Amino acid sequence: xxxxxxxxxxxxxxxxxxxxxxxxxxxxxxxxxxxxxxxxxxxxxxxxxxxxxxxxxxxxxxxxxxxxxxxxxxxxxxxxxxxxxxxxxxxxxxxxxxxxxxxxxxxxxxxxxxxxxxxxxxxxxxxxxxxxxxxxxxxxxxxxxxxxxxxxxxxxxxxxxxxxxxxxxxxxxxxxxxxxxxxxxxxxxxxxxxxxxxxxxxxxxxxxxxxxxxxxxxxxxxxxxxxxxxxxxxxxxxxxxxxxxxxxxxxxxxxxxxxxxxxxxxxxxxxxxxxxxxxxxxxxxxxxxxxxxxxxxxxxxxxxxxxxxxxxxx
Amino acid sequence: xxxxxxxxxxxxxxxxxxxxxxxxxxxxxxxxxxxxxxxxxxxxxxxxxxxxxxxxxxxxxxxxxxxxxxxxxxxxxxxxxxxxxxxxxxxxxxxxxxxxxxxxxxxxxxxxxxxxxxxxxxxxxxxxxxxxxxxxxxxxxxxxxxxxxxxxxxxxxxxxxxxxxxxxxxxxxxxxxxxxxxxxxxxxxxxxxxxxxxxxxxxxxxxxxxxxxxxxxxxxxxxxxxxxxxxxxxxxxxxxxxxxxxxxxxxxxxxxxxxxxxxxxxxxxxxxxxxxxxxxxxxxxxxxxxxxxxxxxxxxxxxxx
Numbered sequence: 259x260x261x262x263x264x265x266x267x268x269x270x271x272x273x274x275x276x277x278x279x280x281x282x283x284x285x286x287x288x289x290x291x292x293x294x295x296x297x298x299x300x301x302x303x304x305x306x307x308x309x310x311x312x313x314x315x316x317x318x319x320x321x322x323x324x325x326x327x328x329x330x331x332x333x334x335x336x337x338x339x340x341x342x343x344x345x346x347x348x349x350x351x352x353x354x355x356x357x358x359x360x361x362x363x364x365x366x367x368x369x370x371x372x373x374x375x376x377x378x379x380x381x382x383x384x385x386x387x388x389x390x391x392x393x394x395x396x397x398x399x400x401x402x403x404x405x406x407x408x409x410x411x412x413x414x415x416x417x418x419x420x421x422x423x424x425x426x427x428x429x430x431x432x433x434x435x436x437x438x439x440x441x442x443x444x445x446x447x448x449x450x451x452x453x454x455x456x457x458x459x460x461x462x463x464x465x466x467x468x469x470x471x472x473x474x475x476x477x478x479x480x481x482x483x484x485x486x487x488x489x490x491x492x493x494x495x496x497x498x499x500x501x502x503x504x505x506x507x508x509x510x511x512x513x514x515x516x517x518x519x520x521x522x523x524x525x526x527x528x529x530x531x532x533x534x535x536x537x538x539x540x541x542x543x544x545x546x547x548x549x550x551x552x553x554x555x556x557x558x559x560x561x562x563x564x565x566x567x568x569x570x571x572x
Numbered sequence: 573x574x575x576x577x578x579x580x581x582x583x584x585x586x587x588x589x590x591x592x593x594x595x596x597x598x599x600x601x602x603x604x605x606x607x608x609x610x611x612x613x614x615x616x617x618x619x620x621x622x623x624x625x626x627x628x629x630x631x632x633x634x635x636x637x638x639x640x641x642x643x644x645x646x647x648x649x650x651x652x653x654x655x656x657x658x659x660x661x662x663x664x665x666x667x668x669x670x671x672x673x674x675x676x677x678x679x680x681x682x683x684x685x686x687x688x689x690x691x692x693x694x695x696x697x698x699x700x701x702x703x704x705x706x707x708x709x710x711x712x713x714x715x716x717x718x719x720x721x722x723x724x725x726x727x728x729x730x731x732x733x734x735x736x737x738x739x740x741x742x743x744x745x746x747x748x749x750x751x752x753x754x755x756x757x758x759x760x761x762x763x764x765x766x767x768x769x770x771x772x773x774x775x776x777x778x779x780x781x782x783x784x785x786x787x788x789x790x791x792x793x794x795x796x797x798x799x800x801x802x803x804x805x806x807x808x809x810x811x812x813x814x815x816x817x818x819x820x821x822x823x824x825x826x827x828x829x830x831x832x833x834x835x836x837x838x839x840x841x842x843x844x845x846x847x848x849x850x851x852x853x854x855x856x857x858x859x860x861x862x863x864x865x866x867x868x869x870x871x872x873x874x875x876x877x
Contacts, residue, residue, distance in 0.1 A: 410587050412808065417815040418833070418849045419595070425837045425845070426598055502714055509716045509819060510834050522716075529720040529823065536724055543717035550712035 298487070301563040308559020311552035318549055322368035329366065331359040344537055352537045354527065360538065363519055364545050370520035371546070374434055375501040381439025382500070383493055386446025391477055393447070394454025405451065408444050416441040417503070424512045434513055438500050449492055453485035487564035494557040498550045505546060521546045573868075577861065584857050591853050592642055592846075596635055599842045625649065638846075647847035652839050658847035661832055666851075668738060669828035672751065672820070673813045675744055679752030680759050680809070685799070687756070688763025689790065692798070695768060703760060710757025715816055719750040719823040736825040747824045751816050755809050759802050766798035773797075796870055803867050807860045814852055 302308055321328060330348075345352045351360040393404040423437040454477070457463060463480050471479070482489075505522025507513035509529075514520040519527075521542050528539030622628045626637060641648055647658035687703040694700050723746060727735040734743050770776065771794055779793045780786075818830035825831075829848060836844035 416811070417818070418852060421833070421837050422595060422598060422845060422849065425840065426601075498712070505714055506716065506819060510822065511838065512834075525714070525717055525720075529716065532720050532724055533728060539717065539720050539724075543714070543721065546717060547709075547713050550714070551709065554708060554712055 298560075298563040302559055305559040305562065307555045308563075311555030311559070314548060314552040315556065318368060318545075318552075319372060321365055322372050325362075325365040325369055329359075329362040331362045344535075351541045352535070354535070354538055355531060360524075360541055363524060364521070364542060367519045367521045367524050367542065368545070370431070370514055370518060371501055371504060371522070371549075374431070374438070374504040374520065375497045377435045378438035378442065378500040378504070379493060379496045381435055382442035382446060382496055383489075385439065386443035387450050387482070387489065389443065390447035390450025391454050391482065394451040395458060395473060395477055395481070397455070401451070401455075405448075408447055412444055417506070420503070420507065421510075421512055424507065431514065431518075434504060434507065438503050442496055442500060442503075446489070446492055446496070449488050450482075450485060453488060454481055457481045457484050491557065491561045491564055494553065494560050498553040498557070501546075501553075502550065573865070577865065580861050580864075584854070587857065588850070588853065589639075592639065592850055593635075595846050595849050596638055599846060600631060600634070625651070642850060647850065648843040650836070650841055650844045652836055652841040652844065658843050661844065662829060662847060662851055665827060665829035665832055668826060669814070669817055669821070669830060672744070672747055672817055672826060672828060673810070675748035676751035676813050676817075677755070677806075677810065679748050680755035681802070683752070684756035684759025685763050685802070687760040689767055689795070689798075691760065692764040692767025692771065693790070700764075704764070707757040707760040710753050710760075713753070715750050715754060716819050716823060718753060719746070719820060722746050722750055723823070736823075738826050743824075743826075747820050747826060750823070751813060751820045754816070755813065758805065758809070762801045762805055763798060766801050767794065770794045770797040800867070800871055803863060803870060806866075807856075807863045810859050811856050814856070 351364065353359055354363070389404065389408075393401045396404075420437045420441055423440075424433060427433045427437075458476075458481055463476060466476055466480050504513055504520060505525065508520050508522030509526040511523075511526070514523050516523070524542035525539060525546065528535075528537075528542055532539045619628070626634055629637075638648070645659075647662070650656050650658050650661055653661065684707075687707065691700040691703040723735060726733050726746060733746055734740075737743055776789060776794055779789045784793075814830075817828060818834060820826070821828045821830040822834060829851075832844065833848045835841075836848070
């Protein structure tokens with residue numbers, strides 16, 4: 259599910275400021291004393307949708323972290339006699355067939371979903387940045403070979419390999435992080451490589467090279483900090499993709515195992531029972547959709563704020 | 573062009589070799605086998621079963637045997653359905669999955685393309701905001717949430733369409749929409765961006781100045797340039813549609829490859845899982861080649877080497 263792929267392709271060639279206007283804009287901001295990050299933050303603040311997304315996300319993350327304190331019931335307490343009931347005043351979002359409180363289950367599910375989203379993104383971030391910067395800074399044949407590998411991997415049905423990985427190494431959460439992260443790094447590698455290729459020929463890098471900085475130092479101190487914008491933007495867009503994949507696997511029964519629950523496995527249970535108890539699919543689905551929507555708002559906002567050269571596609 | 577295609581096809585061999593080897597060893601290094609059950613089998617029975625599937629041979633012999641079989645197009649027997657071969661199971665499921673996948677891509681291109689063109693032409697107008705909000709919503713609703721909800725509304729509630737299963741064209745509608753919505757939303761965004769880029773260019777002004785009808789200007793002159801990003805996206809999208817069909821086939825009880833795949837993954841049916849992965853990889857390699865050729869055809873600036 260690498261639906262963000264064209265981003266990477268568009269970005270590669272566009273790393274250099276194409277339109278002179280924005281380059282001038284940047285210089286002016288430097289002269290007025292505001293750092294580019296400052297500038298970006300101001301642009302982000304003005305974007306109402308992105309701020310709304312951020313607000314919703316902060317709310318969700320906070321309630322996920324505080325779940326043990328704010329959840330009205332223990333997450334695994336069953337009440338078979340009560341059974342599945344629609345929302346009431348005690349059970350805000352209703353209960354499932356075992357009488358478990360759905361609101362509580364969603365709160366705890368959020369912990370798993372966010373944890374997977376963040377950790378798997380970190381895995382993909384580290385693989386992608388390392389791979390991309392090695393390819394970009396080596397250049398030549400090495401670069402060509404490494405990018406051919408990425409091209410080939412792009413065309414493969416990766417979720418199938420994730421499923422194979424999950425089957426082989428057991429369905430536990432740790433494997434889930436690694437497996438998801440291991441398949442999400444391709445676009446990141448392309449973006450970073452494109453940035454490195456452009457940045458390494460810039461004067462400030464050449465001058466650092468001339469005074470004898472080692473290749474590793476050049477990369478870490480001079481090149482990567484300047485590529486941070488696109489990296490941050492793509493990272494925000496990776497989180498929803500990974501969360502969606504976790505939910506997808508859990509929906510198929512290949513992800514998080516009971517009694518733990520993520521939003522994906524809640525939706526799966528809900529889908530099985532939706533004819534009689536529609537709220538069981540509705541609320542986990544809503545929670546997941548709201549989160550993904552907010553992450554997309556935020557990601558788009560960040561892209562507009564950090565990458566003024568790239569016209570908004572929204 | 574022909575030389576290019578041939579060279580690309582020749583390039584498939586090493587890629588497939590790597591895929592087959594990697595998945596083979598991954599599968600066989602895994603603890604636990606397909607015939608491990610709660611109750612231990614008698615030794616003799618177990619030995620017979622292993623002999624039948626050559627599991628008693630050293631790993632390298634099994635590997636070479638599998639490579640040879642795959643090269644001849646034989647993906648081996650299924651462990652879970654002992655009287656069926658993987659080839660048989662795939663040929664049963666593939667037409668179903670292909671139909672579903674193509675319909676979903678069709679939905680995505682038609683809906684997404686139309687919405688994108690409209691939004692691009694009326695930039696910042698109400699239509700633009702409306703379609704783009706829908707598009708953003710579309711990329712955020714997971715298909716396994718959308719599917720059950722569509723089913724709930726249109727099949728169980730209104731009774732317009734069959735709930736699940738496979739057979740008539742009416743069975744196709746809900747699954748295709750479920751599977752296609754995400755890509756429709758993405759295609760809409762790509763088309764809109766492409767349209768905005770193309771519409772301001774000189775050759776469009778020229779076309780208008782010649783007095784061509786607006787529809788001709790849009791469809792004949794602007795569209796081919798505007799949909800280039802969409803064509804690039806088709807490769808990854810088709811990979812994702814195949815993956816997505818796993819869930820959609822499960823939700824709507826459609827007898828396609830995806831449903832077999834999940835079943836065999838859960839049951840450690842190694843040959844079936846391996847076979848499906850290999851089969852889909854070949855399919856995608858071919859599809860990506862078609863997309864690249866199509867791209868070169870649409871954009872004369874692209875030189876095919």
